[in-house]
Amino acid sequence: MSSKSSARGLFKFERKEEEGIGAQNNGHTPMVSQLERKAETWMTGDPSHLRNPNDGHPIEPQASEQAMSTVQYTCSALPTTSIVHNPSQNDSPRPSAPGTTGEHTNSQAPRKQRYRLSLTSPSIQFSKSPEPYEYAPLPRGKYTRYLVLQPGKDKEALLCHLHTCALADLSEVETISYVWGSSNKTKRLLCAGKTIPITVNLRDVLRRVRLPDAPRTLWADSICINQEDRKEKSEQVALMGLIFGGAKRTLICLGPDNGQGSLVESLLVDVNQMIQQFGSWDQIPPLSQDDPMAQDPRWGFLGNMIVSPWFSRVWVVQEAALSRDARVLYGSTAFPWLDLVRVHFWLLHKAQFLCFKHRLFLCDVHITGLWNRDRPDSENFVAFLARAKGLRCWDARDRVYAFLGLRMAQVGLGSGPIVVPDYQKPHHEAFHELALEFLKHTNDLCILSAVDHTSETLKSDLPSWVPRWDYVASTDQFGLHDVPYNASRGMKQTKLSFVSSTGLRVRGFTLDRIHFRSKALPKALPTALYTLWEGFSVQNQNSLASLWKVVPLPLQNLLVLFAERIPDKKKDFLVNLWIYLANTRHKSAYDDGERLFAFIKTLRRGAHDEGRWALTADEAAFCLRLCRKSASFGCENMAELEQVAQGSDGRDFRLHTSAWCTGRTFILTSNGYYGLAPEAAEEGDVCCIIPGLRVPVILRGMNKEQHYRLVGEAFIFGLMEGQGIANRENWGLKEEDVILC
Secondary structure (H helix, E strand, C coil), rough: HHHHHHHHHEEEEEEEEECCCCCCCECCCCCCCCCHHHHHHHHHHHHCCEEEECCEEEECCCCHHHHHHHHEEEEECCCCCEEECCCCCCCCCCCCCCEEECCCCCCCCCCCCCECCCCCCCCCCCEEEEECCCCCCCCCCCEEEEECCCCCCCCCCEEEEEEEEEEHHCCCEEECCCCCCCCCCCEEEEECEEEEEECCHHHHHHHHCCCCCCEEEEEEEHHHHCCCCCHHHHHHHHCCCHHHHHHHEEEEEEECCCCHHHHHHHHHHHHHHHHHHHCCCCCCCCCCEEEEEHHCCCCHHHHHCCCCHHHHEEHHHHHHHCCCCEEEECCCEEEEEEHHHHHHHHHHCHHHHHHHHHCCCCCCCHHHHHHCCCCCHHCCCHHHHHHHHCCCCCCCCCHHHHCCCHHHHHHCCCCCCCCCCCCCCCCHHHHHHHHHHHHHHHHHHEEEHHECCCCCCCHCCCCCCCCCCCCCCCCCCCHCCCCCCCCCCCCCCCCCECCCCCEEEEEEEEEEEHEECCCCCCCCHHHHHHHHHCCCCCHHHHHHHHHHHCCCHHHHHHHHHHHHCCCCCCCCCHHHHHHHHCCCCCCCCCCHHHHHHHHHHHHHCCCCCHHHHHHHCHHHHHHHHHHHHHHCCCCCHHHHHHCCCCCCCCCCHHHHHHHCCCCCEEEEECCCCCCEEEEECCCCCCCEEEECCCCCCEEEECCCCCCCEEEEEEEECCCCCCEEEEECCCCCCCCCCEEEE
C-alpha cells in the first residue's frame, strides 16, 4: 500500500442490497475528496464485479440459504465521511401483472442506502448483518400483496419481491395452499434485500414451486399478510375467499411422495375414466370385491397420500373449494384436485369397503365445500362447521374464520360474511359473536344442535347455548343430519329473544328426566377394536385408544383375533348394558316384546327405518347375539330373527354404532324411554322439546327458576316424530319459558 494511502488512514463502509441483484445507481452526493470518489465508484457497482483485494477473485453474491441480505466491506478512507446512495424501492424489475404497484409507491420518499466510512485496520474485512423486512401498510379496500419468486434451483437462496395489487388484478397470480407445520420460523426468505422469517414447511413449498429459469408470481398467506399486524390479518382473512377465488389457480402442496406420486396419479386417471364412461352417478354400479380394481395395490398408495397433514387442516377446505383451477402437487407429480374429489365421492358411494381397507376417508367437508360452492342454500353453515370440527388449526378462531369465504357463510347477509374476522378478540368471543349473528339473521334454532358439551366446557363462563367449535365430544350431531327427525311436529317455531348478552329465551316442554346413564362409549374408537376394547379396564382405555392410532393394520387384525379369547363377561359393553336394561324393574315406555328392538333402534338412532319395529339383517344379527348371551326380554322370536339375519354377522351394526354413539352415553328416562345423550349428561337432567328444533335437548337446572344450562341434543326413541307434543295434554305438559344461560 502506498505511503499516501497509509497517511490517509483506513475506512470502512457498509453496503446493503439484495443478493444476486445489483443495485442501480440513481445518483449520489458528491464526494469531498478524490479518494472518496474512487471508493464510491468501486462500491456502487454490481457486487458480482467486485474483487477482493486480498486474492483478486470476484466477490460473488451469497447464494446459499445461510447467506445474509447485507454485506459489509472494509477499506481505506477518512473516518468522518459518509457516502449516501438513494435507490428507489422499485429498482428491481417488476412483473407484468395488470394493475399492480410496488410495496412502496413511487410517490414515497426514496429509502436511503448508506455507506459508512470509518477508521479501522489495514485489512479488508467481510461480515454479515441482516435486516428484517418492513411491511408497508396496504391501501384501504380490497387490496393484497403478491410475491414474485425469483428463479433458482435446489437449495439456492429464496429471493423475492413483494408488490401490492387490487383483488380484481389477481388473475395471473397462483395461490399456494400448504400446511404451516411448526410455528417456529427458523428459515429466511430474502425480499428486496431484507429478510422475512418463514417456517421449514414454507421453505420446502417455495423450493417446490420455484421455476428454474423464470420468475413465478405467487400468493402465500405467511408472506403476503403481515402476521404481526392483527388488524391487517383480520382484514385479509375477510378477503381470503376473494383472493383464492380470483387467482389463476391454487397449488395444493402435499409434500414428498416417497416415489408413489406417479402411481397415485395413474390410479386417479383410471378411475375418472371409468366414472366418465357411465355418464351419471346413478348408472355407475357398485364395485365388487372380486373386481380386479378392488385388488389394485395403488389404493394403498392413495391411502398414504391422504394421511398427509394437509387434509386435516381447516384453512385448506375453502382454498381448494373456491379455486378456479386447483392442482395437487405431490412429490414431483401434479394432477387436478377435482380428480381426487371425484374418486373419493365414488369410493364413498360405490366402493366403501375400500375406504375401510385402505383408510381412504377424507373429511366430507372437502366434498361439500367444493360441490356446493355455487349453491349457498344447499347446506346450513352451522351444520358445515359442526362437520369440520375434526379438522385441525393452530388458532381456535380459525374454526370459524377459515370458512367465511364459502357462499354458505353469507346466507341471509347479502354479499358479506356472517361475521367479520377480528384476531384481537379471544376465540370464545368469536364463537359467541357467530352464535348471536346466526340467530339474529336466520332465527334458526338448529345451532342448538351444534352444542355438544363436555363436563369441562359446561363449567366455562361462555353461554351454554354457544357451540364450542374447539371441542369434539361426539362424532356427529343428530339435528344437523339428513335423517328427518321432527320431535316438535305440529308446533310453530318458538319465538326467541335475548336476555342481556348471555341469555337466550325460548319456549319449550320439559317432558322427562334422566333416570340412568351408562358410561360414555369410547371416543374415536375404530370398529375393529371394539371387541378388544371391552376386555380392558377403564383406566387403560385412554392409553389403548392412543396406541391404536399408530398400530399397523396387520397388527390390528391380529389383536382383534386375540380378543376373541377374552372371557365374554368382560369384553362386551353393549351386551352388559342390555342385560342391565332388560332386568331392571324400572318402568318402560315399551312393551316387553319391544324393548330389545327399542334398544337396537336407539343405538342406531332410528336410521334405516323400514317400519317402527322392522329390523335390517345386521340389526337382527346383533339382536341374536344379545339373545344368546342373555335370557332376557325380547328373545322369544329367535327363529324369525335368524331368518332376517341371514347373510349378516352384525359387524355393520357395530360399525354404525361406532359412528353415532362414540362420545355419547346411553340413557333411560324416568318415563322409561331409551336414548342417547351427551357424555356430560347426568342423572336428573331434564329432557326438553323446543318447538322449531328437530330433536330433544338435555338441560341442567340452575338455582334460578326457568334458567338452565344447555348440555346438548339427544335422541330419544319414541319421541323423535312428535309423539311427545301429540300427547302433551294427556301427559299434562305445558309450554313455558326456558332461559338458556
